[in-house]
Amino acid sequence: MGEEVHVVEKEPIKPGQVVVVGLPDVGLVGVIATHYLISKLGLREVAYIRSDLLPPIAVLHGGLPHSPVRIFGDDGLLVIFSEAAVPADAVAPLSRAIVEWCRSKEAKLIISLSGIPVPNRQDIEEPSVFGAASLPETLEVLRKHDVGILESGIMVGPYALILRYCAEAKIPALVLTAQCFFSYPDPEASAAILAKLSKILGIEIDTEELIRKGEEIRLRARDIMRRTQMELAKMRKAQELDIPLYA
Amino acid sequence: MSWYRERRRSLLRMLLEYVEELERAAEEALESFFVERPAWDVRRSCIEPLMDVFIGPDEVIITMDMPLVKPETIRVRPVEEGLIEVVAEMKKAIRPRDLGVVHIDGEIREMRARARVPVPVETKSLRFVFRKGILEVRLPRRRGRASEHE
The missing domain is CATH 2.60.40.790 (Immunoglobulin-like)
Known part of the structure; x- marks a missing residue:
């Protein structure tokens, strides 16, 4: 399975870094947050994902082709970011490849950024952030930074698998999820999650521009949101709203 | 009996209309989901x-x-x-x-x-x-x- 997805490194990548993951999911919370992070921190492309399981597309930047899933970095921080919806069939191999690559790079911590849909999102001024961890000791990171722990329930999608595979491989990993819209891009939720991430990483991330340009981001993100929704439906994403059998 | 037949015909017509509505809605849902258009x-x-x-x-x-x-x-x-x-x-x-x-x-x-x-x-x-x-x-x-x- 791992051979179906390759991580191609464009330059030597130092081991022992923190990896932040932003793949398309509800509200595009992770994608919007990681794109903003890459832009604000001025990270450069250091690697990309090559796989026949991804859609047959090239993302053009400056007239040159790029993989839709790329890895950006600088000293100490790597960010995995996707500009296209990940097909449901590719989620498991991609998640496996990401975790195996992170293990080969002796990742210090993997932090996936995502959203958790809430039906009354319009009534919420400041979305709350919740989380889960791969290991009991990693849960302490969430407690230390006042992130509510998702004690029970079902997670669906790449973050669910990344967390499970990390647990199997004993890699410290977190999933941070902000309350968000189910079907619409949610830059406010991305800002809420970046606020928590900045505390966990101990770096400053000013989210003022993200909030200010929120409407423009929502308009730009509508097509990737639409395609992501189609893939999420195949993954039975709505299970996340199910009442857990045992609490 | 004619009242009964009329009533049955009316219910059947309504049922058919309802099925047509459902079919039309399903077709539109399929179209919106699967037809590629900007x-x-x-x-x-x-x-x-x-x-x-x-x-x-x-x-x-x-x-x-x-x-x-x-x-x-x-x-x-x-x-x-x-x-x-x-x-x-x-x-x-x-x-x-x-x-x-x-x-x-x-x-x-x-x-x-x-x-x-x-x-x-x-x-x-x-x-x-x-x-x-x-x-x-x-x-x-x-x-x-x-x-x-x-």
Whole structure:
């Protein structure tokens, strides 16, 4: 399975870094947050994902082709970011490849950024952030930074698998999820999650521009949101709203 | 007995109409999900918002993500049985170039969508609110013909 997805490194990548993951999911919370992070921190492309399981597309930047899933970095921080919806069939191999690559790079911590849909999102001024961890000791990171722990329930999608595979491989990993819209891009939720991430990483991330340009981001993100929704439906994403059998 | 036959024929006709409505709604849902078409149309200067239709026991709720529109220009109206049209002007005209599309000229001046409601509703009681850039349209479900089927 791992051979179906390759991580191609464009330059030597130092081991022992923190990896932040932003793949398309509800509200595009992770994608919007990681794109903003890459832009604000001025990270450069250091690697990309090559796989026949991804859609047959090239993302053009400056007239040159790029993989839709790329890895950006600088000293100490790597960010995995996707500009296209990940097909449901590719989620498991991609998640496996990401975790195996992170293990080969002796990742210090993997932090996936995502959203958790809430039906009354319009009534919420400041979305709350919740989380889960791969290991009991990693849960302490969430407690230390006042992130509510998702004690029970079902997670669906790449973050669910990344967390499970990390647990199997004993890699410290977190999933941070902000309350968000189910079907619409949610830059406010991305800002809420970046606020928590900045505390966990101990770096400053000013989210003022993200909030200010929120409407423009929502308009730009509508097509990737639409395609992501189609893939999420195949993954039975709505299970996340199910009442857990045992609490 | 003629009353009974007439009543049976009437119920059968209503049932067939209901099935036709369901088929039409299913076809449209399939079309909207599977037909590849751009969300924007520079010939008509409009872009289509993302939308969701929730069918509750008492009402149908349509939501649409409408960033960058002028709230005071939002118009919501039924155009035919079970079809709701929403139109709103953009705060400023957007060129495809502004969104990174350099090979198409033109402008997007409004957001426009038609939402199909797959169950009978009271369009006269239509209400809508616009908050956080999301339009929420509420339509009470029509009692009577639908409840006879149910």
